[in-house]
Amino acid sequence: MTKTEYQVVGTRPVRHDGADKVTGRALYGADFQMAGLLHGAILRSPHAHARIVRIDTAKALAYPGVKAVVTAADFPPAPDKLVDFGEGATPLAYVRGNVLASGKVLYRGHAVAGVAATSAHIAEEAAQLIEVEYEPLPCVLTAPEAMQPDAPILHDGLRTAELGEKAQGRSNISEHFRHILGDSKKGFAETDVVIEREFSTATVHQGYIEPHNATALWNNDGRVHIWCSTQGSFVVRDATACVLDIAQSRIRVTPMEIGGGFGGKIPVYLEPVAALLSRKTGRPVKILMTRKDVFEGTGPTPGSYIRVKIGATSDGKLVAAEAYLAYEAGAYPGAMVGPGGMCVFAAYDIPNVTIDGFDVVVNKPSTAAYRAPGATNAAFATETVIDELAEQLGIDPVEIRLRNAAKEGTRRADGPKFKRIGCVEVLEAVRGSEHYQSPLEGPNRGRGVAVGFWFNVGLPSSCTINVNADGTVNLVEGSTDIGGTRTSVAMQAAEVLGIPVEDVHPSVVDTDSVGFTAVTGGSRVTFSTGMAACEAAGDVIRQMKERAAKLWETVPDKVEAGRGSFRCNGHSATFKELAAKVGETGGPVVGRATVNPRGVGGSFSAAIADVEVDPETGKTTVLRFTSIQDAGKAIHPSYVEGQMQGGSVQGIGWGLNEEYYMSRDGMMMNSSLLDYRMPTSLDLPMIETIIVEVPNPGHPFGVRGVGEANIVPPPAALANAIYRAAGVRMRRLPMSPPAVMEAIWSK
Amino acid sequence: MQWFDYAAPRSVAEAVSLLDGRPDARILAGGTDLLVQIRSRRRTCGLVVDGKRIPELNELSFDPAAGLTLGAAVPCYRIYGDRAVRSAYPSLAEVAGLIGGTAIQGRASIGGNLCNSAPSADAVPLLIALGAQCRLAGPGGGRTVAVEQFCTAPGRNLLGAGELLVSLRIPAPAPGFAAHYLRFIPRNEMDIAVAGAGVSLRIQDGVIREARVALASVAPVPLFARAAGEALAGKTPGPEAFHQAAEAARAAASPITDMRGTVEYRRHLCAVLTRRALEAAAREVH
Known part of the structure; x- marks a missing residue:
């Protein structure tokens, strides 16, 4: 098999977002500003495991500059159900419980309440004035200890899914699965040397440089707009909708630039709290985490x-x-x-x-x-x-x-x-x-x-490509860019269209402006969104052939396309020349594709x-x-x-x-x-x-x-x-x- | 961050009168410890008294007879940028470049490092090894104390009400004198010492006449290991003498187990670092 020659794929062009990043003009979540903006703070648990006996917010609410306080009691009542944002089904109660603790706190740093005030300093001070009475409980910190029959139990209702069956009795083991291939017992009998060892690994954090952030505006028409840095704007939309028990379509998430994620910026932490605070105050509320909050209050990887x-x-x-x-x-x-x-x-x-x-x-x-x-x-x-x-x-x-x-x-x-x-x-x-x-x-x-x-992983991605009259295209995608994917996706579109990658202008847009696109994770964006871009580019080519056919008075099937030019019966036109004529051949050309690829x-x-x-x-x-x-x-x-x-x-x-x-x-x-x-x-x-x-x-x-x-x-x-x-x-x-x-x- | 008042006095006397009767006041030199502590709620502070506009706190002068006067607010970059310091106290210039990164060194001061009184303070074991004295000013006038007496507990020192550190005085190095500070950190920069050893030697005619050893991060305060230095006096510099001093340093240490290391590991490091620092200082003399 000979190696395929590519014009764009495999080259090293300058990234499309490079100028904004190196000049400091790229807008990250914490950069977001808006008239009337309030600042939020989160009160976090000082205990690793405790029952919440009582929360008194009176002193915090009385502090000058404080506009609202929310706790888990402000969540609308919602029947518990399983929810899935692309990482497996989870009971809604767990998702909500991690956003704001209810009944018990389960780790040091667990969010308990949120405050909105006229300045971040006031919000922080006021959070300390929220009185929480805790009844501390014994804690358990490692898997082997938590698996002991007499270990302190985190969730009274948790039953082990034991090889597919729900087990009886309380436990900290949520699941036990087993994969079997062949017969390992028999296999070991046929070996000359066997080595068995025990290992342990510590809890570690992804350590992205940019702390979590969220701004929410609960508008008077009941629609909620969220600006945050996330790996998945649709995850934020859907998870926030579930936590707040409102329709997905009422939430619009605008992903800001993201300063690293590595998997840690998939869950929602601040977004629902900011939204609740905004609903109470009628004003946009922005919440930022400190580094300590990030370590103690977000998700590290398992020990x-x-x-x-x-x-x-x-x-x-x-x-x-x-x-x-x-x-x-x-x-x-x-x-x-x-x-x-x-x-x-x-x-x-x-x-x-x-x-x-x-x-x-x-x-x-x-x-x-x-x-x-x-x-x-x-x-x-x-x-x-x-x-x-x-x-x-x-x-x-x-x-x-x-x-x-x-x-x-x-x-x-x-x-x-x-x-x-x-x-x-x-x-x-x-x-x-x-x-x-x-x-x-x-x-x-x-x-x-x-x-x-x-x-x-594969998972769904959507992409549209709008052809400009000057021969460039605007590529619209929903995959937030944590690894240079604007460019790697644009390059694939450019290769299919046969135009320079500089003529493809990629934009990562909000959830109202592009088809559903799953999370940026599982190394899927260059694969999956890239494939959507290829198909959308193919759709553009198909339509451009129609336009050429119209100009040359032939049928689209007779038009050949490749390397950025269109040919038929001695006629030929470049992509650019044809793009200049879309107005006279039928109006704008928009290529679109949505994929859910299986060939991972x-x-x-x-x-x-x-x-x-x-x-x-x-x-x-x-x-x-x-x-x-x-x-x-x-x-x-x-x-x-x-x-x-x-x-x-x-x-x-x-x-x-x-x-x-x-x-x-x-x-x-x-x-x-x-x-x-x-x-x-x-x-x-x-x-x-x-x-x-x-x-x-x-x-x-x-x-x-x-x-x-x-x-x-x-x-x-x-x-x-x-x-x-x-x-x-x-x-x-x-x-x-x-x-x-x-x-x-x-x- | 909590609200606090801010004052920038122009004289020592003005600073003393601002501090006097305000137990919630703190002196700010570079602020690289203080502001971080206030932000993270590890310290509450009602009044921040900025020392950077007081001439005495900014003095950096060397006299071949009297030695070095190092104002309490002189930032690290001025110390390692000073020709006289680099020539007479190369170890001090080196330690000033060890504290924080380049940006921090533009603000952080050795005086602040001492007044923050962390057991892990990198500059303090070296100051002790160099025989530095603290010049304090307070409502009752001035006094001078040896650096090894200054710190009293983690984050605490003997500064009384209304009192502040004005400057450090470091004796002029005698012929045959060299000092060295070594710390152990898991990373190569931007880290807090798991253990540190500051040493000085005065070698004359091939014999150690005087030696001082001080340790970081292995006691509630930066620790003057007097016995380790005394073990060297009168000895020929070399493996045997350095081993004895290293063992004395190990014995002097009383570390705790925490996220930076265990008791056993830190004691072990005291011996390794003391020996390595002595070897480096001895090389410098020759």
Whole structure:
């Protein structure tokens, strides 16, 4: 098969939103201003677990400048039902309960009340004047503790979905699922070596730079307008409508620029509160979070307890594997353990597999998605066990992975059979890389590798393309841009239209102005919205052929189109020439498409890490790091590389230092960017990238989606590198200096 | 953020009279601790007294005989930008570049670092090692105290009602003198010390005549480890002497377990950092 030649796809144009971003003119949520704007503040729980006995708002309401106070009592009564905003069905009570606590607070930082005042300072002061009487309850902070029969119970009504059946009795386990492939017990009997290890990973936060924000205006006509930074404007619309029990169509959400999300800006936190405050005051209300609010009051990724057991024959063939995954959902069910179960052994063709997953509620913030949610925890376990197996069997760590790599036709334990995937190609790229081939010299240094998988998602996207008389087009989409997707989507439209990408003007618009578009998540925008743009561009081409046919007095089928020109019977016209004539050939041309694509292509990613460990302090310095990923097709290689670098850096932070450091009574002790210790540019080498392209047959250009898989392998790659540098196997994240030092001491 | 009053006195006397009788008043030098504390409600403050317009608090002058006068509000960038400081006290210039990032160093002062009285203050162990003295002014007049006596508990010091730190006085370095501060942080910048060690040595004729060791983040206050310094006096600089001093530093430390490290780990770091800082100081002498 010859490589397709593209005009636009695969090039590196300047991003359409670049000028606004570099000049500081891009408007983020906190920049929003409006006449009569009030400022809101949220009162948050000081306890990890407590019953709310009484809330008295009188003093706050009497404070000069205060216009309104709201609590959960201000939610309109609504029957409980299951709601789904694209991440699985959840009882409405849980969604509401996380927005404003009712009856009990379930974590420190849980929102209890909102205040609107004439200034942010007054609102903040007034929030402190709200008197809340709490009856503190014992708290439980980790999955293994919360699973104990005598553990404090978070939700009286929660019953375990035990292998599909509702269990009897109260529990903190919301779900137990099991995936079975072959017979793992039998499989282990046929192995020569079996390794079983226990792992735990800390709660970590996505750490986006921009804190959450929302402004709401409840208009006199009963319509609500919300401005916020979100990964999904339609999610905000639909979730706010459910929480407030009003029709979706009464809410219009305008997405502002977004300063990072990584999965954490999917849930609603402030929007319904701002809306309620606006309804009470008749004025627009803006609420901003502080960094502390972000850490304590929004959704981090689950901490987890994991056991992985893998058996192989002496020639390195993996025969059987078992995993036990217990993930901390935080205060409400939904720990992303499902994806953990899908990804834990996804890189390997293992005939006998059993995977048990447990979704466990604990007194920590309700978790949210974080870049390949659930997969990084699981890969940390699997990939370090694989590394141990390779060592015991005397096989190169890349070689053992290649011998067992999943490929087209491999069945995952959770059901699906892989279509065309690039696991082998990614591993071959690792093995062939200058980095892996280069020697690593010097004391206390080591190299580690790991591989990871993320399945990616499709979901609906809509797009319209309006042809301008000057030959340019305006592309209207609903996918908020967190990774340069305006450009990667516009490039696909430009390729189909045969015009320069600079002639495509992409806009991310509000929910009244574009067809339903699902969340920016699951690495889906360049894939799914890109496909919508391709189809909308195809619709434009079809209509332009009609116009050419009219001009040339022929039928549209006879008009040939390609590379931006139209030809028939000796006539020819460029896209631009034809665009100038749309007025005289029938009026405006608008291409439209809405897609819900099924041909999603999962992405594999690998990491090579070189580290040096200070044997006296336990500190790990990353000397060199390479990220390798199958992009399917890199539409804009710079943004693909940017995603790979970003995911790698977040994975390195997760691996080495990041954690919610909790006191026994459930207080997060390090809720600042100073103490939370994400890596800075001074803690990292340049992250090198190798893009692998195994086209996804389910997309016109072969796109897979590259936002997530890259975060999956870094912690495991670092653990494997630390082992070779310091001789210690790290099985707990983070592998912080004191943790590594303690491991060295107990060697 | 809570409301507070603000005053910007032009003299020490005016500052003292503003502070006197106002237990809710705080002096502002760079504000990089104070304003953050007020914003995050860790401190309430009814009156902020800006010290930056008082000449004595902005003095930075070196005299080869008398040593260095460092006004309490002199920001870090002036310290490491000062030729005399860089030449006579390279370790002080270095520590001024360690506090915060570049932007913070435009405001933050060593005097403020001391008055904030955090056990983790990076400048304070070095000031102790350098033998610095604090010059205070108050309603009852002035007094001078050694830096190692200044801090009394986390966030507390011996400043009385109406009293403020005017300046620090650091003796002129004698021949054969060198000092060094090392801290351990999990990241490479922008972090609070898990432990730190400030040391000074005066080596004459191949023998350590005098040494001082002080530690950060391993006690309720920046800790003067007197015994560690005394263990070095009269010894030949080298692995054996430094090991003994390191062990004395380990023994002097009384850390707690918190998000930055465990008791055991911090004690261990005291020994490692003391030894490494001594090695660096000794290299500087030669």
